[in-house]
Amino acid sequence: MKNFEYLLAAWIAVWAVFFFYQINLGRRFAKLRDEVERLKQQIQLLS
């Protein structure tokens, strides 16, 4: 297998980029869900 290490490196790099983006999206979703919960509690307190 000629230059297989470069192919492997590229393959890992591609999926690393996608993986980190998905992790980032997940974190942002979690942060927003926390904020929604906090706002719901605020509404309950006000009403």
Added chain:
Amino acid sequence: MKRLFPILAVLTALMLGYAVYQALVVAPTERTMGDVQRIFYYHVPSAWTAFLLFFVNLVASVAYLVKRNPKVDALAMVSAEVGVVFCTVVLVTGPIWARPVWGIWWTWDVRLTSTLVLWLIYVSYLLLRRFSDSAQAPALAAALAIFGALDIPLVYFSIWFFRTQHPQPVIGGGGSIDPRMWRVLLINWMAFLCFALLMCWSRYRLETMRREVEEAQALESLLGDDRGPSAEIRNPKVALNRSGQ
């Protein structure tokens, strides 16, 4: 629509798995470069997907400037962000492919430099969206997106008009490609398109949710100014009004 998302997710996962198998096992090995040429099946579909997403961003930006519809603005932002992800894949896989084939990681030729500039333009676009609280930010970003999109044809046609280190196009440029390679390339592109659609879908949901939360926060701060216990601290006029009553 909510039911469609998991179906699309499963379909995309299956397509990506099949595409990996096709790219790494089924596609014939290129005679000169060997297995490293298989990077082609990630590098090229990523570039095409990024171009398509930046084009969607252009159309949505123009539509936003005409109609001022916030949903179109959200679509512009989402397509730019996912486009940057795919453009990053292009910029990462390119040098890894170049090193064993050209003997260098990077060279400042027109194709490579214009791609880097394209990536920087859209990163600037995202930074503008992220850090500007101005009401004019969506319109300014839309204008930046229109100028940024001018770089797309330059990236695409640079290898036709300039002598570059980057090879001439094998597709639509007078070159030839083995029909089996062409088939694997299309399978990978389809899989990447489905993946991009899935990413855009979740990012659009996130953006809609973020805007709703921001509206709720604004409402909360308004209510807080009028009724909240700390309103006097934040706004002395409220305290004066209350003491007057």
